[in-house]
Amino acid sequence: MSVAVREAPIGRPDAPAAINDFAINVATANGSGSQTSNGVLLRALFKMGIPINGKNLFPSNIQGLPTWYIIRLSKDGFLARREMTDIQVCMNGRTVAEDMERAVSGGIVLYDDSLPIANHRKDVTYYPMPVKELVKEASLPHALRDYVANMVYVGVLAELLGIETAEIEAALLHHFEGKEKAAGLNMEMVNRAIDWATEHVGQHEGYRVERMTGFNEGKILVDGNTAGALGALAGGLSLASWYPITPSSSMAESVEKYAPALRTDEDTGKSTVAVIQAEDELAAMGMVVGAGWTGARAMTCTSGPGISLMAEFAGLAYFAEIPAVIWDIQRMGPSTGLPTRTSQGDIHAAYYLSHGDTRHVVLFPANPVECFEFGRVAFDLAEELQTLVIVLSDLDLGMNQHISEPFEYSDAPFKRGKVLSAEDLEERQGSWGRYMDVDGDGVAYRTLPGTKHNMAAYFTRGTGHNEYGYYSERPEDWEQNLERLKRKFETARQLAPKPIVDDVEGAEVGIISLGSNHEGVEEGRARLANAGLSTSYLRLRALPIDESVRSFIDRYRTIFVIEANSDGQLHSILTTEEPAQALKLNSIAKCDGLPLSARFISEQIQQALEEEL
Amino acid sequence: MTTAARNRAARATRRAARPARTNLIGLEKTSYRGRPSTLCKGCGHDSVSQRIVNAAWEMGLDQTQVVKLSGIGCSSKTPAYYLGWSHGFNSLHGRMPSVATGAIVANRSLEVIGVSGDGDSASIGIGQFKHAVRRNLPLIYIVENNGVYGLTKGQFSATADEGQVLKYQGLNDLPPLDICMEALTANATFVARSFAGDPKQLEALLKAAINHRGIAVLDIISPCVTFNNHDTSTKSYGFGRANEIRLHDLNFVPEFEEIEIEEYEDELEVELHDGGTIILKKLDPDHNPKDRTAAYNVIQRSLDEQKLITGLLYISEEEPTFTELLDITETPLAQLPDSKLRPSREALEGVMAGLA
Numbered sequence: 001m002s003v004a005v006r007e008a009p010i011g012r013p014d015a016p017a018a019i020n021d022f023a024i025n026v027a028t029a030n031g032s033g034s035q036t037s038n039g040v041l042l043r044a045l046f047k048m049g050i051p052i053n054g055k056n057l058f059p060s061n062i063q064g065l066p067t068w069y070i071i072r073l074s075k076d077g078f079l080a081r082r083e084m085t086d087i088q089v090c091m092n093g094r095t096v097a098e099d100m101e102r103a104v105s106g107g108i109v110l111y112d113d114s115l116p117i118a119n120h121r122k123d124v125t126y127y128p129m130p131v132k133e134l135v136k137e138a139s140l141p142h143a144l145r146d147y148v149a150n151m152v153y154v155g156v157l158a159e160l161l162g163i164e165t166a167e168i169e170a171a172l173l174h175h176f177e178g179k180e181k182a183a184g185l186n187m188e189m190v191n192r193a194i195d196w197a198t199e200h201v202g203q204h205e206g207y208r209v210e211r212m213t214g215f216n217e218g219k220i221l222v223d224g225n226t227a228g229a230l231g232a233l234a235g236g237l238s239l240a241s242w243y244p245i246t247p248s249s250s251m252a253e254s255v256e257k258y259a260p261a262l263r264t265d266e267d268t269g270k271s272t273v274a275v276i277q278a279e280d281e282l283a284a285m286g287m288v289v290g291a292g293w294t295g296a297r298a299m300t301c302t303s304g305p306g307i308s309l310m311a312e313f314a315g316l317a318y319f320a321e322i323p324a325v326i327w328d329i330q331r332m333g334p335s336t337g338l339p340t341r342t343s344q345g346d347i348h349a350a351y352y353l354s355h356g357d358t359r360h361v362v363l364f365p366a367n368p369v370e371c372f373e374f375g376r377v378a379f380d381l382a383e384e385l386q387t388l389v390i391v392l393s394d395l396d397l398g399m400n401q402h403i404s405e406p407f408e409y410s411d412a413p414f415k416r417g418k419v420l421s422a423e424d425l426e427e428r429q430g431s432w433g434r435y436m437d438v439d440g441d442g443v444a445y446r447t448l449p450g451t452k453h454n455m456a457a458y459f460t461r462g463t464g465h466n467e468y469g470y471y472s473e474r475p476e477d478w479e480q481n482l483e484r485l486k487r488k489f490e491t492a493r494q495l496a497p498k499p500i501v502d503d504v505e506g507a508e509v510g511i512i513s514l515g516s517n518h519e520g521v522e523e524g525r526a527r528l529a530n531a532g533l534s535t536s537y538l539r540l541r542a543l544p545i546d547e548s549v550r551s552f553i554d555r556y557r558t559i560f561v562i563e564a565n566s567d568g569q570l571h572s573i574l575t576t577e578e579p580a581q582a583l584k585l586n587s588i589a590k591c592d593g594l595p596l597s598a599r600f601i602s603e604q605i606q607q608a609l610e611e612e613l
Numbered sequence: 614m615t616t617a618a619r620n621r622a623a624r625a626t627r628r629a630a631r632p633a634r635t636n637l638i639g640l641e642k643t644s645y646r647g648r649p650s651t652l653c654k655g656c657g658h659d660s661v662s663q664r665i666v667n668a669a670w671e672m673g674l675d676q677t678q679v680v681k682l683s684g685i686g687c688s689s690k691t692p693a694y695y696l697g698w699s700h701g702f703n704s705l706h707g708r709m710p711s712v713a714t715g716a717i718v719a720n721r722s723l724e725v726i727g728v729s730g731d732g733d734s735a736s737i738g739i740g741q742f743k744h745a746v747r748r749n750l751p752l753i754y755i756v757e758n759n760g761v762y763g764l765t766k767g768q769f770s771a772t773a774d775e776g777q778v779l780k781y782q783g784l785n786d787l788p789p790l791d792i793c794m795e796a797l798t799a800n801a802t803f804v805a806r807s808f809a810g811d812p813k814q815l816e817a818l819l820k821a822a823i824n825h826r827g828i829a830v831l832d833i834i835s836p837c838v839t840f841n842n843h844d845t846s847t848k849s850y851g852f853g854r855a856n857e858i859r860l861h862d863l864n865f866v867p868e869f870e871e872i873e874i875e876e877y878e879d880e881l882e883v884e885l886h887d888g889g890t891i892i893l894k895k896l897d898p899d900h901n902p903k904d905r906t907a908a909y910n911v912i913q914r915s916l917d918e919q920k921l922i923t924g925l926l927y928i929s930e931e932e933p934t935f936t937e938l939l940d941i942t943e944t945p946l947a948q949l950p951d952s953k954l955r956p957s958r959e960a961l962e963g964v965m966a967g968l969a
Contacts, residue, residue, distance in 0.1 A: 220965065220968040220969050221968065222968050226968075230961075230964065233956065234955055234956055234961060235955070236951065236954040236955060237954075238719060238946040238947065238949070238954065239715060239718055239719055239946065241714075241715070258964055261956075261960055261963060261964055262956035262960050262961065262964065263954075263956060265942050265953060268942055268943070270940055270941055270942040270943070271939070271940055271941050271942070272941070272942055272946065272949055272953050272954060273941075273946070274718045274939045274941050274946065276714070276718070276939075278711070278744075279740055279741070279744040280740065282708060282711065282741075283708070283710075283711040283714070283740075283741055283744065284711075285711075286704070286705070286708045286710075286711025286712045286714070286715065286741070287711050287712070287714045287715035287718070288715060289704070289711075289712055289715060290682075290702075290704075290711065290712035290713060290714060290715025290716040290717075290719070291715035291716065291718060291719035291946075291947070292715070293702060293712070293715070293716060294680075294715065294716045294719035294720045294723075294947045295719065295720070295947035295948070296715075296718075296719035296720075296946050296947040297954070298715060298719070312705055312708075313705060313708070316704065316705055406965050406968075406969070407961070407965060409958045409961050409962070411955070411958075413951060414951050414954070414955075447700075448700075448720075448947060449680045449699075449700035449716065449720060449723060450677065450678060450680075450700075450720050450722065450723055450945065450947070450948070451677060452675075452677050452678075453677065454676070454677060454698045456677060456698075456700070457676070457677070457697065457698050457699050457700045457701070458700065458701075459692070459693055459700075459701040459702075459703065460700070460701065460702040460703065460704075461702075461703040462703070462704070462705065463703070470648075471693070
């Protein structure tokens, strides 16, 4: 039953005009096609040159459960999630009451006028949208009506805020990959909504968007999973095996999508990469290990439950010393957790994955460019170190669209590590030991199956082995092997991507964080700086840590370790690895399924420092 | 000198006098050996290892182009005991098929032999086993089936006989899984059952398996002399000898030899995808190994009658393999140069333009 009350638009004279600096929250039901409308809004704003980000808060469901999409516009280029909503779009009856509460005082609520609305707040402006009527008037094919209904709010927002129609049209064409008919149907709905809004809503005086320059030029809009997939394809990927799991599936699907364009052999027309959907994550990882052992660059992508299943293979790759790459696009755990919400809760699990004494190289990309670069770097490290490398991304980085520099082509040679060819073996007269530390860096030489030399073969096993790969239960052999693996881990410290450090003169407080927290940390630091507190910042890009982390901790009076999990997992690893400075390390950890906000980060630091005084 | 010692000495003298026999690629059989076995004396698995050595030698396999993979268990230790010039991988319990998949896709020119056991394939690894079969991987999948866990000392596996009693475990009251039946239902393209105590048949099957196009599943009853070799066990030497019924006499003729076999009334020749022919002299006139339904019936009959019916139960050379379906380069992916493993600058720029 509709109890919509049409109100005349009222501007709040006391509200300052916000140009390109506010947040829109769109509440819809999952599966209603809002991904299209929200993506089009985001892209149109991006193409107007406005720094934006879009965070999709979606349920683990195909149809019906509530979904929110938060678009933040920030003329100053702050791209973290914002906690406050200025403009609330309500398209979902099940959440409309609480959604209407989200808008800031002085904000705007747009809502589908068929939704049951009981109360109106006095401090916000309401615009009921006759969604059903407008859809009906458009006389669209019946099956499409539900999907284009969301284009109504795109049109109303366009008129209300001043989003350029041409950019909406271009974004639709981009979304439908040039299919003019599909784009046209949607555009028709947008135009009808604009016409209606011109008459009934008008342009808002408080919130406006305006074309701007200086930020988005030359940049692309991309999600981290696509970036990682492209990076892997550009980085020599030969086998990708995977099992569907949110939020990583889109990475494997991107590998599949772009492989024909990027990795079709010109001479034969055949593919130079194989993509295999495995029967489960164990098999996916087994395929990676088998291919890595054979000399191909292989990866799998998964999320928390997947790495749990891969744990045994992780130990085998570590101990039998087989190059392998896992991309873990983190979501909320433990267990099934919140499959569609972001988290950084797998840091511990990834670093120590498997049983016995295991530690792995873990990479933390913070943005799409790093996802792209680590696509190749992970393979280089895995082959140079003959071990498992885990890339820890997360749902926020992996699935949400981010403004990014375009990815740079590199023809730098791949680092394939220490591999003996048949000719090498001939030179050594066949004398070699698979697990012998010839160079003192803990990394031994390997041969690949298929090497045409009768001394090439060795036997690979997860059981105890000596320098020649023969089965051994001798305590000395075991200890010697683990000592070498420790030396290898020291080599890994030197080879892993270095942290990015921003030392601010006069600062006494240091921040250590990682991955997708970056935007929140940077904005948080700006807030703190405004309040008179300058901070230095080390963004960790890999485990194990190197000397630069120790010296950073050394340089500051107090350090805050900021991460999106509940237990402060990175904090605990740092205190273990730097016990002498453990008391300087303070944990700021939050785990609620949302990307960390600048407000949270700055307030936590301020509060902790006040308590310290 | 005792008579036995004299005989041994005489045999040694004869061996030394005889010129060493070499195969197609000029190697003696000893070149196909592995490390000494550490299994129990009399273990069926050692007999299977010897058959692999013989088959590989007689077929003239280049061991550097062979890899041998296994899971975990007594059977999975055996790849160390044959083909010493081949890369070997003793992987994880029940996970050999996935490792083999990765190896095969990474290097499609390798001949891949996977060895597993009944615990490894029918218990912990049944999922990976069936999916490897479903994909028709070009893989020789040997199950050394003894109905019992050896390395952990005598527990029942999923192929143990219903009603069987073991010393420490007591009564097994669950029905067994049948490896051949599971393989068939997963659309296997080569299903054979044999017996570690039937060397001639087993070698012929192994040779055929080497030249089979897709996956070749060999369920080999391979008695565990320590934990499960009493006569009431269908996985014992005694039971096998007393109850083996051969569906046919098998002979594998490689392509480098001419077929010289006298005409036989119920003879069937099957040409293998990778060369050579397997010639079956039917002992059971009703069984045609190209007929899937007949294969089901034979397996069901062996279960109903509690007989060890051996031979090539089913074969088809028609279905494409997994590597063929992937449409990857003929050059093994693992051997492609960097230049083939990265996109051109233009290709990447094209993709970037689409994202702009």
